[in-house]
Amino acid sequence: MTEVPSYLSPTGQEIVLLLLGVVAVGAALLVVTTKQLVHAALWLVVCFGALAGSYLVLTAEFVAWVQVLIYVGAIVVLLLFGIMLTRAPIGRAADLDSGNRPAAAVVAIATAVVLVTVVVDGFRAAYIPLRPGAGSAKEIGSSVFRNWVLPFEVLSVLLLAALIGAIVLSRTDIRGRE
């Protein structure tokens, strides 16, 4: 392993990644604390966008664009549809948090402390010399279709099963066997 540069002189990439990380963590905090349901979904867009930016900085271009396409484009829209179909309150709602908020906060802070401690302790000396183009669509595509073909096909079957399951669950004229 190469010698680790100092933490006191961050490179431009690190600064950009830290800023994006601050945006992602802040948006995630707003997702779990905001009083408005629709705003939570929109803050989720911000969080996922910042994560896509982080992937770009980490040279994982293809994953970044897939993140934008699927997470921001599909999943958040799906969540917004869910919010509207359940006739959720559009404005401020007081009852979005349950009664076990303090316990949840304690558990979350404990998780954060443990994870951050372990990560910092374990990877203090790890350093990535970033190489542009390492995660381009060409590289990832050839890897998927050369080494990961079987999981890829199985995944398509899984998507089909999820599709049929969602249809069966949401149609009202399909009854279970009595």
Place this chain on the structure above:
Amino acid sequence: MHVVYPAIVSALLFSIGVYGVLARRNTILVLMSVELMLNAVNLNLVVFDVWLRDRLHSGQVLTLFVIVIAAAEVGLGLAIILALYRNRQTVDLDRLRTLAESTDARRTDAATVTAGDAGRDGEGDRDRGRGEDQVRGRSPATPLDPNPGTNPGTNPGTNPGTASGTGTASGTDTGTNIGTGTGTNIGTDTDTDTDTGTVTDTDTDPDTGTVTGPDPARIVPGPVNGTGDMP
């Protein structure tokens, strides 16, 4: 690029997702928090893939798979939530307590009930339990065993069945209790009778009808078989 920076961001995102899953009441918000946790995992996968320079690109390919699985999960989750909303008119997690056990207070209350109460409870249960609660045993009430209770054991009623009878059965019992006697009820079922409208057949008693004499040792803490089918 130090590995620590994105790893810390990922750890923080994961903890925020944990908080959201535990603290939110709206089911869609819980789904969003699950998405946050999945994204934290994705960030970790990408970082370690880039760090280790994996020739197979396992991390990034697995990230793509996780994204696709997350899409399927959100689709199915929303279908479930919509079905729930159609049936219950709420997506509030605190109010969806159908699968919960009955509370401890009610269970102990029902376990220490006396035989007369248990008899009344049994009758009420027979009224409520879809009329299937065929307690046929009229106990002859011998002085040795106040509760011989020839229950034929076809009680598919709403008995969650804690079956902790402590033998407080007095002799005033006139039969139809499914009671707390130390007596010969093989599989002593005590009605805790969670009358929540939906009859949840969690009958416990494996009794097959023929009651053979006083047997104080058989106090079966009945296993809830959940189907109501008597053997």
